[in-house]
Amino acid sequence: MTDLFAEGVVSQYVRDDPDFVPRPWFADRFEAALQDPNCRYLLLVGEPGAGKTAALAWLADHDRQSLRYFVRRDSRQPLSAGDAQSFLLALGHQLASRRPSLFRPDRLRIAVRQRIDALRAGARAVGIDVEELVLSPFYQTAIQVEQDVRIAAGEVIGVRAGRAVLEDRLLSPESLQYLALLDPAAVLAAEDPAARIVIFVDSLDELRYHLGGPTILSWLENAPQLPANILVVLASRPDDSLLGVFRDRQRQWLQEHHVGADLGVVNQDALQFARRRVANPIIRRAVSRAGADENAFVARTVDLAAGNFQYLSALYRGIQASEQASLDELPEDLTGLYRFFVDQVAGAMRDQWVELPSGDLAQPAHRMPAWEGSVEPLLTLLAAAFAPVTRSQLERFLPDRPLVSGLRVIRQFVREHDGGYSVYHDTFRDYLHERLNVTDGHRRIASSYRAGQATWSDVEWSDADEYAMSYLAQHVSALVAAGAVSLRELDDLISRPLMLEKSRRYGSLESFAVDVRLAVDTASRISGTGALVAEVRARWLLANLAAAALSVPEDLIAAAGRAGASRLAIGLAESVRDPSGRAVAFLAAGMELVRAGEHAIGCGALRTSLAVMDAAGFFPIPAISRMLGGFAQAADRAGVDLVVEFIDRADPVQPSPEQGLLADVIDAYAVLGDSVTCSDRATRLMFSDTAALTTVCRALAKVGDHELAMRLAERSTARVAVGSEVAEQMVLEGSIADGAELGRV
Structure with a gap:
């Protein structure tokens, strides 16, 4: 079961440790950051072992409404890794659990009703036909199809879907940030202006080991300005090269404290x-x-x-x-202290021996010194392991070594939790990597799963345990990096049988895609033609996995939005992978959701559409005009400003925005009731296009600037047409006298 709120880590450092010492100095820093309206990020920096994790765990334990994310090296389990998707998914699920009212948890329904008098032979009636249905992770959706067929000689199908999954890991970070955090924060600000969403994130420095794809840190670097009711508390070892971009981009909103400064x-x-x-x-x-x-x-x-x-x-x-x-x-430092105690254990075992089986019944067992024969291999394997391993797994990895005596000897260096064994602190793992040949641990683990088969494709993957599914590729990659095996081993591991088993077991290809991305990264670090070929193959495979994503008709997305089914509309839009189609899909979903009154979620979809356009570098004027209207209808001033900023910094190679789009900008501000911006923009811009000028004059009439509206209308070469439109608008706005006067002119 996933420990969504990292209760295991919090308990380990706080509740389960009778010697834990509170950190009141950091609590004071935290409270000061909470009270500072300009603080969005509080960064705690300290050397390994300085107590950063304990300090965050203590604060998290006291703030039961807080969201927590404790990064751990090489973790690839859902909701615990260092990638941006896992991070945002975890925050969304935690927030939905802490504050379910922010996510409108009522079930949504899409209904299709068909009445068919007669269906001829060979004909087919389909209620809903989707190749693959991909839903948003924080909601539930109900689909109901009613079909009334009086005479059915043909085929009647209620719902036809190639596959229906809650594939949350296909969601992009750009979309997840709104679904999981920013949109709920906006709802919370409206419901309870004094409430804050506090997020604790530990061990940012572990992200230096992350392979491929956007990380938590890259999201922090590029995140939109966080609202005032969000505070992110971070902890990291000193690493200027890792933290430099984040510090630079978020300097305005960042407070930083160094452990040991006092x-x-x-x-x-x-x-x-x-x-x-x-x-x-x-x-x-x-x-x-x-x-x-x-x-x-x-x-x-x-x-x-x-x-x-x-x-x-x-x-x-x-x-x-x-x-x-x-x-x-x-010893005067931590490394010296570890060496002191490991040497002490090794010295105490100097005269002890163990009997090791020969592996051949015809040969007698042979004796080895207990340290080299039992303890050192066990420490080597635990240093190589990417997650806690059970007693049975240790027996599998070290079948020829006495485990019981070895575990008893090294108990001071090992943590046992829920039946799994691991080294008791990352700093001790770092020390073991310097002292021992950890490559031998990687080799033992990989070989145990290969089980003597000629190739990786021959392995019976259905028998492999979860550790193999999650970490085997990393062990093989480590062997490649150490020069212990050729890159071909990793290339062979990324095979069709493994892909099929992961797809069968997890219901998606995401886990296999993680392995492929690892293969790309590993090959890219090696020079030579063979490595280049392996990298190209892995990238080609990754592209094919991405291309397996689907395209969904815009009208189906719009229909979901009109029904107010935000989860289905967003989920369908998420499934579109082509950038232009994805932008249009989110635009369709957002516009219909805004019209249905789902303003927060609809505007989130519109922002995603704009982000996709911006990233892809295209400038679809009709779509941008629609987006302006959607934000204005939802009274989202920040959204309108965002679109205007996008228009103002349009790529110079693009033609200047057409007058109709600039007129729509003025109209959007008019809908928001911003007369100053409307008048200012209308005064500065010269409109020769009749339709655009009509839009501008009507907008000015909406905000009560009748004088400017009449002046612009009188200057128009089509002043009769424009004037009549503006006069009508004035009458609609209640200014009957001004409207009548302009009508006479």
């Missing part, structure tokens, strides 16, 4: 933590046995830690696991 305050927290740990009877005995004064020892360890909580955690964890540890000369 070492005295941080050391007070560290001192409290160390005192709690040394109160453990086992640790207290070890300190006493070493002849050290307890308070002096605590102060010494806090000084050595220099604000690094992981140093203190590893130190006292190691002392507790081995009471005989020498406490005279303690």
